Amino acid sequence: AEVKKIAIIAGDGIGPEVVKEAEKVLKRAEELFGYSFETSHSLFGGIAIDEKGTPLPEETLEKCKQADAVLLGAVGGPKWDSNPKELRPETGLLGIRKALGLFSNIRPAVIFDCLKDASTLKPEVLEGTDLIVVRELTGGIYFGEKLRREGEHGQEAVDTCVYNVQEVERIVRQAFEIAQKRRKKLASVDKANVLETSRLWRETVNRIAPEYPDVELEHVLVDNCAMQLLRRPSSFDVIVTENMFGDILSDEAAMLTGSIGMLSSASLGEGSFGLYEPVHGSAPDIAGQGVANPIATILSVALMFRLTFGYEAAAQSIETAVKEVLDAGHRTGDIATDKSKALGTTQMGDLIVAAM
Amino acid sequence: AEVKKIAIIAGDGIGPEVVKEAEKVLKRAEELFGYSFETSHSLFGGIAIDEKGTPLPEETLEKCKQADAVLLGAVGGPKWDSNPKELRPETGLLGIRKALGLFSNIRPAVIFDCLKDASTLKPEVLEGTDLIVVRELTGGIYFGEKLRREGEHGQEAVDTCVYNVQEVERIVRQAFEIAQKRRKKLASVDKANVLETSRLWRETVNRIAPEYPDVELEHVLVDNCAMQLLRRPSSFDVIVTENMFGDILSDEAAMLTGSIGMLSSASLGEGSFGLYEPVHGSAPDIAGQGVANPIATILSVALMFRLTFGYEAAAQSIETAVKEVLDAGHRTGDIATDKSKALGTTQMGDLIVAAM
Numbered sequence A, B: 001a002e003v004k005k006i007a008i009i010a011g012d013g014i015g016p017e018v019v020k021e022a023e024k025v026l027k028r029a030e031e032l033f034g035y036s037f038e039t040s041h042s043l044f045g046g047i048a049i050d051e052k053g054t055p056l057p058e059e060t061l062e063k064c065k066q067a068d069a070v071l072l073g074a075v076g077g078p079k080w081d082s083n084p085k086e087l088r089p090e091t092g093l094l095g096i097r098k099a100l101g102l103f104s105n106i107r108p109a110v111i112f113d114c115l116k117d118a119s120t121l122k123p124e125v126l127e128g129t130d131l132i133v134v135r136e137l138t139g140g141i142y143f144g145e146k147l148r149r150e151g152e153h154g155q156e157a158v159d160t161c162v163y164n165v166q167e168v169e170r171i172v173r174q175a176f177e178i179a180q181k182r183r184k185k186l187a188s189v190d191k192a193n194v195l196e197t198s199r200l201w202r203e204t205v206n207r208i209a210p211e212y213p214d215v216e217l218e219h220v221l222v223d224n225c226a227m228q229l230l231r232r233p234s235s236f237d238v239i240v241t242e243n244m245f246g247d248i249l250s251d252e253a254a255m256l257t258g259s260i261g262m263l264s265s266a267s268l269g270e271g272s273f274g275l276y277e278p279v280h281g282s283a284p285d286i287a288g289q290g291v292a293n294p295i296a297t298i299l300s301v302a303l304m305f306r307l308t309f310g311y312e313a314a315a316q317s318i319e320t321a322v323k324e325v326l327d328a329g330h331r332t333g334d335i336a337t338d339k340s341k342a343l344g345t346t347q348m349g350d351l352i353v354a355a356m
């Protein structure tokens, strides 16, 4: 089979531990399905700051550009939190998104039946919740001009939020297309009653909506969306929004599920290239103990198989394996009710590989 | 007693109905406590657009400026939603905040014991939740320069988020002071890993924090806060944040309680002047039917008594009356489990007045 190149970036905290299990899944998929993966390993985030003096070394970016897909563990930690901006892990994250043109962040929030008690929401409210937040990832206030200056009332700081029609159009089209393959409902979230960028956003959505007549569109103000996610999570299918709102709402949606250790995400650009990573962070408090939950990272591999490689059968074999292992009652510490029976990272990874 | 001037702005939708009940409460407080209120009524929002051609007529602003406090019902509705910016109710809302210097929005999110089943959160998660969101209200991306221009990639829109040290300092000090009178915990919410305004925000908070050594301070990133509100709502006491984040988080926090028809808010400036309003909107779908829940507006009067007039006993008499009426099982339609027994707006108002 064609060799697929995967750039692996283990990163910080529990990153290396969970990525290791995902690599076993890659290996098992080669055996089972005859695929062939060529992996590279590069430094990124805090560890790259420590070893190379920059969160996103040139070699790492090169490896990513040469690859068909990137698998990322996690980045960041308290160690680098008070560093100046250029020496912070987040700066690497923003840099890699921009450099690779990853304008779209896809964040599925699904409920794992056997884990729904882990949510702080009532089970009857959660029932049937299965939504995707599509977040614009390379524009808006994240990347606009920033400055400090002396003003009339002491120092002042400025951030600029900019969107052009083309940026809005490409992400919104992608969201419409995702909705077409699902329950055909799209909620476009903005603050059009206050922001000019939101007005441009809404006009653009309305202009292209007629091209997707089978998709039911609603406009939801961001404050209202933060409420409706809580009140009627199962009524959402696809949510599309700009970078900053997407940051907030995708995390709120993830927490609704109660299974943040289980959620994966994809960041996509033009074409099939994508960066895949778990939604959870680097969890420095449990790093190096072998107790982290590798499932979100393993499911990120499934997402990579589906979205970048078109390996649908293999994607499903991973997802089914995860489901089987969970249904059999196996749990890592973060999702265990009886902590004394919790499995370690490696044990969980082995069980999933065996179930594939 | 000294005459207190209250500018009443009933506004749109259910505004006039709920404000009418709040006025009965004012009258009853005069009888019971010997206060003396002089009220004026002015047009604002959609109705002002219809009758005066502007959402915030000059006379209305004058009445507010001459008053000691403002009581606002609700503004907006679909009728005006596609109007140009200058002819939209929200523009009036933003205008009145700026013109009256209301830089601080205080949004308590409390659980009414007898209503806690109305929340979509599990009762054990909600237990003990009693938090206040302090939102900066006259700065940030709401009021920064906005523009449209032709760019390289078609039209582009720009919003500017600006904060100066003085704006941050006054709201943060207020939040520290509120926390000192409560459980002495302050969560300052920002996005300091991305935004320059957030870095200025965080520096300012850290600089003044030593003046409030009895308050335990934590910095929370906005995306994390959206999650933590869901995961551990009862652990928050006072949350302080900038305008846009506050818009989103205060609505999320309100929805947590499940009693959005019960929540009141205060918008404060320098000195004791304040504007008081229910958190809920104008609910055009039920307007004019006499079924709206007047409790949030009545509780806004209690907040006005406490924060602007220092009438603590009267504030408590209103709050206790509301509690008694609810404990006796009386409900309006929005909070009734048995809708057939639901009371109308006037009946609910009368019961509360009688219980004062």
Ligand SMILES: CC(C)[C@H](C(=O)O)[C@@H](O)C(=O)O
Binding pocket: A090, A093, A094, A247, B193, B194, B223
């Ligand atoms: C670390 C931070 C810069 C980043 C973001 O805000 O985009 C993170 O919160 C995320 O959502 O991936």
Ligand SMILES: CC(C)[C@H](C(=O)O)[C@@H](O)C(=O)O
Binding pocket: A193, A194, A223, B090, B093, B094, B247
């Ligand atoms: C109507 C709108 C402009 C307003 C805001 O965003 O401030 C509202 O959502 C609020 O929170 O009072």
